[in-house]
Amino acid sequence: MFIEFSFSCYCPSGVIVTAIGVFVATRWELAAVRQAFAASEMRVVGGIRCVVAQQGQVEWWLIPMGVGPEWATATARRVLAEQSFAAVWSTGFACALGPAGIGEVLIGTQVTMEDGREAGRPVPCAPVFVDWLRQAVQEQRLPVQSGRFVTVPRVLCRAEEKQEIARRAGGIGLDMESAALGFVTLERNIPFVIVRTTSDLVDESLPLDFNLFLRPSGWVKGVAACLAHPTSLIGLNRLRVQSRVAGTQLTAVFRACADKALREGLA
Structure with missing residues (x-):
């Protein structure tokens, strides 16, 4: 299967390459994706330090x-103002909104933003990438499903909150970045797709309010919460194990994608 992209560029050797922008939220997710590639280098675009791995005629930009x-x-606008991509992928970990196992691969067909009251307009994922990703994952016999994100x-910490979103919005996966990233790509007419692995389930409550850690002084409050509730360490260990499984599967996904792109070409 061959896919024609609207953007290619010349690398210093004169070879035409296709650039794919892979956006991740955390350093743990970035490390999992980076592990799929034998070699990479650092480049700075829009003030953002990106990891770039080239295999054959494809450059994978990990952002x-x-x-x-x-x-x-904010990050997408800064990077896309200076660097062109044939496609943008949203990747990392996700909460499963339906039946799924830890580490299962979730491929988005569209994504909506939920603000707690209503869902915004959906951002579609490029069908050609959805199909290509599904083939790459299935060739490696990884568990996979596709649907709405x-x-x-x-961060939704209580199982009841997740279940309410599942009832109201439906879908297979929950995250905190894909819709925002999708809206930026929609503005620029860049093909967009989501591929994530499951790190927690719809019926699981998280051991802490992780929103504390997203605030400027949140780490102090987060550590204090751990000390005040030592039993939360059991839940944290469970989540650590699940995240490790999700990370291993994410590495496998990108190895499958890199191998398929190298074997068949993306353009």
Whole structure:
């Protein structure tokens, strides 16, 4: 299967390459994706330190955007103002909104932003990328499902909150960045897709209010919360194990994608 892209560029050797922008929220997710590539280098675009791995005629740009829709929007606008991509991928970990196992691959077909009252207009994912990703993942026999994603502006810590979103909005996956990133790509007419791995489930409550850690002085309050509730360490260990599984699967996803792109080409 071959995909024609609207953007290519010349690398210093004169070879035409296709650039794919892969946006991740945290350094743990970035590390998992980076591990899929044998070699990479650092480049700075829009003041953002990006990891760039080239395999064959494809450049994979791994771009840290921070946690939440505001960071995703700001980072995407800064990077896309200076660097062109054939496509933008939103990747990392996600909460499963339906039946799924830890580490299961979730591919988005569209995404909506939920503000707690109503869902915004959906951002579509490029069908050609949805199909290409599904093939890459299935070739490696990784568990996968595709469907709608939902983006929320804060961490949903209680199972009841997640379940309410699932009932109201439906979908297969929950995150904090994809819709914001998708809106920026929509403005610029760049193909967009979501591929994430499951790190927590719809019926699981998180051991702490992780929103504390997203505030400027939040780490102090977060540590204090751990000390005040030592039993939360059990939940944190469970989440650590689940995140490790999700990270291993995310590495496998990008190895599958890199191998397929190298074997078949993306353009």
